[in-house]
Amino acid sequence: MSVTILTAYDQRPDGLDGLDGPDGTGEFAYRAGGTDLQERLRTTGATPHILDLTGVPGFAAVERTDDGTTLGAGVTVAALARDLAGDYPALALTAGGLATPQVRTAATIGGNLLQRTRCWYFRHPHTSCFKSGGDSCPARDGRHLYGNVFDTAPCVHPHPSSLAMALLTYAATVDTTQRDGLAVGEVLGDGSDPTRDHLLADDEVLTRVVLPPPAPGEQAAYFRSISRFEAEWPLVEAVVRVVRDDAGTVTSCGVAIGGVAPVPLRLAAVEALLTGSTLDDDTVARAAASAAQGANPLPETGYKVALVEATVREVLERVRG
Template identity: 50%
Template sequence: MNTTRGPVIPTVTRPTSVAGAARDLVEGGARPRAGGTDIATCVEAGVTAPGPLVDLLDVPELRGVRWADDGSARIGAMTTVAELGADPLLAGAYPGLAATARALATPQIRGTATVGGNLLQRNRCTYLRNPAFDCFQTGGDSCPARSGDHLRGVVVDQGPCAAPHPSSLAVALLAYDASVAVLERGSGAEVERDLAELYDGADPTRDHVLAPGDLLVAVALPRPVPGERAAHLRVAGRSRAEWPLVEAVVRLECAEEGRGPVTRASVAVGGVARTPLRLPGLERALVGSVPGRALDQGVERALEEVADLCSPLPATGYKVHLLQASVQSAIEQALGARNR
């Protein structure tokens, strides 16, 4: 049984460079602390064992948005969610990401939470965060949510754990084909990998694949598309509005700088699986759609086929319709389509 809880005063180092942070993570066996909105509650609940921390707040290399000559962007892992939502250049270049950031959680959380912390946070399963229970992530050999309370659980079943991944930014960044820069403990080198590679839905023991001592440095976004149409939709219950039941980000690259037919589409969803997901069948069906018009039959069929991806648990069947309806609404918002 997971019984570690209570007030803990950890050892904290405060490096002022990426090199110093990497050194402290390796030498001290410490965990990185970003905004601290998740790790503090995890330690208090016993989800995370108490131990030394490396506070990243004083590392300027990890903050802010840097623009390349081709218009692509690199966002430091310690940039806050509020900064993303308030950046007019970012909103113009990547409107789906900016809209997601503005809708995330609460103003207080957005002002403190960071890009890296949001991508690497622990899931919100009540069994994980209750010391009376063991699960795959606390050394157990089962998922108690599967036979217990899983009303907010997965509807696309990827593996033994039934808790959806909680990152909203991961959904938007997946839609933008983003990559992440990681300073690896083993080699000491910074490597770039697709954002999707941060997550493995088949592994029930962790919420991301980074090894202890690895440091997420930045997120890289490709060159923006002129006239992109985008929409973000988040569905949440009143009692736990901080965490979405379903989330969708739709990006449409259209001819004639946004006025003509769709030439490429990205549809990403969250709150439904152990990882954020893309819907490639629906993306293909959207090519050729015309802004301002109702969805054609091909898109409607592809929306119906989203249900074929789902394997709901006994209490998550409602999410099938919620997922389809949310994605359709986001598509219609992006297209400016008329409702039938």
């Protein structure tokens, strides 16, 4: 079986814009860090055509202007954690809290947003589900301990992108080879099409993530509820960013949670409660409680209702200092 490796660098020496998939038919895959794709290739034995994006000029560039900060799709998670800690602490803390040091070194922001689901049915070589060519979600009637607690879509496993969660709190946008200025929600959708983890077209490549200008004085906290020390997919994760005035009153904030729904959720109601408050005990408690409102757990995810509240409460108390 022959395999074609196309390097984007060979194809488009000027960068990613206007990049097309390979000519002809057949399975193909884009590859950046490879931390998701290589695992799936080994498990399935698939040999698709691979369009390898590394080495494209600007792929891993961070560009700061007055209008904001532009992150090339190939900026690594480790670079986010290291280089954005001052300007965008919510994103940096989230980046530093996911996976392991080696994965963070290799994985990219683009790949993190567009990775496939981590559901154990999807990753199993002998099952089929909505996302692997089947017509059902075997986890729904099967085992879904790590599944959604906001059960709003046919597929029950949460979206795996922690960075998408953090980007929601910044109202960041995404550029592709075909479109500019997409909201994160437009890229990931709402899960109503259970066959997809994102809504980009097959021949559309994510090129950049654009953040608004840094908010001076931003403080942030990130927490993932897991069973072990580190390096585990979150049961529930949460991130908060706040800006407070001299009196300690919250003037702006962003709160989002992951591990709970088909896509990460920005919590507008929680943000409304926090804004104008001094993050006093009562507000924190009410905000945390409201985070789980509307939860409709699956048979095995009832514990996540309490954990959503606990995890949001944790980040709020941490950011309060």
